[in-house]
Amino acid sequence: xxxxxxxxxxxxxxxxHGETDWNAQGLSQGRTDIPLNAVGLAQAERAARTLxxxxxxxxxxxxxxxxxxxxxxxxxxxxxxxxxxDDDLCETNFGxxxxxxxxxWYDDWIAGTYTPDGAEPFPALLARAVTAVNRALERPAPxxxxxxxxxxxxxxxxxxxxxxxxxPNALPxxxxxxxxxxxxxTLTPAKLAPM
Numbered sequence: 001x002x003x004x005x006x007x008x009x010x011x012x013x014x015x016x017h018g019e020t021d022w023n024a025q026g027l028s029q030g031r032t033d034i035p036l037n038a039v040g041l042a043q044a045e046r047a048a049r050t051l052x053x054x055x056x057x058x059x060x061x062x063x064x065x066x067x068x069x070x071x072x073x074x075x076x077x078x079x080x081x082x083x084x085x086d087d088d089l090c091e092t093n094f095g096x097x098x099x100x101x102x103x104x105w106y107d108d109w110i111a112g113t114y115t116p117d118g119a120e121p122f123p124a125l126l127a128r129a130v131t132a133v134n135r136a137l138e139r140p141a142p143x144x145x146x147x148x149x150x151x152x153x154x155x156x157x158x159x160x161x162x163x164x165x166x167x168p169n170a171l172p173x174x175x176x177x178x179x180x181x182x183x184x185x186t187l188t189p190a191k192l193a194p195m
Contacts, residue, residue: 005130007158007185009177010137013056013144015074016152017066018043018170028102030094030119030150035065042195043170044070048077049193051144051172056080060136061146062089070170071146083139088132091148095119106164110153126154144172160184 018040022029036044047070056078061071063085075082095118097103108114115121129151136143149167157163159175160183167173172190 004158005127007130007155007177008134008137010141010143011174011176012133012137012142013051013054014152014155014167014173014175015047015051015070015144015146016149016167016169016171017062017064017070017146018047020066022099023169026102028094028097028100029066029148030091030098031064032098033065036069040066040169041069041073044073045077046193046195047170047172048074050190052077052193054142054172054190056142056144058083058136058139058141058143059146060084060086060089060132060139060143062091062148062151063087064090064148067146067148071144074144074146084136086132086135088128088135089145089147089151092122092125092150092154093118093120094150106153110157110163122154125151126157129154130158156187159187161187 018036020034021037022034059071059075059080059082061067071082095116097116110122136145152167153163174188176186
């Protein structure tokens with residue numbers, strides 16, 4: 001069983017980057033730096049319109065180009081600087097699985113019973129994801145974290161939720177800590193603005 005570090009109990013927004021060609025083809029990206037495609041750019045613009053009146057005070061992003069471009073589009077729409085590009089928000093390294101069709105090995109990877117050759121073990125991803133989000137949450141709230149799908153799987157485990165759930169591209173998700181006495185965070189997807 002994976003030891004789960006604690007997230008700071010502060011509500012924040014999470015945004016997975018827009019679509020890339022590898023997303024559209026169902027390939028594992030990991031650290032391979034694939035840019036947004038035309039759909040991904042449109043999705044990022046839609047997410048920006050969705051978040052326009054959300055009161056976001058701080059944006060922190062992964063430096064990988066697909067997340068960076070998504071964050072830059074949102075930052076421009078919100079008239080905010082990007083406070084930081086945090087390497088700990090980068091997608092996990094999938095090793096030999098990068099560029100390969102997404103398989104059924106995620107459950108074993110999350111459970112710690114299988115790690116692809118050259119890949120980051122899930123507990124290491126979990127630890128750095130929580131560290132990065134906690135660091136982001138020290139900034140003025142509400143914070144928007146722009147990052148990646150597998151990283152959000154790790155956060156889901158830290159939220160007390162089923163981790164192996166695919167997060168849609170460029171769908172802002174409000175993450176709220178448990179109420180007093182509760183165990184699991186509440187995740188609320190935003191109602192997307194029209195395309």
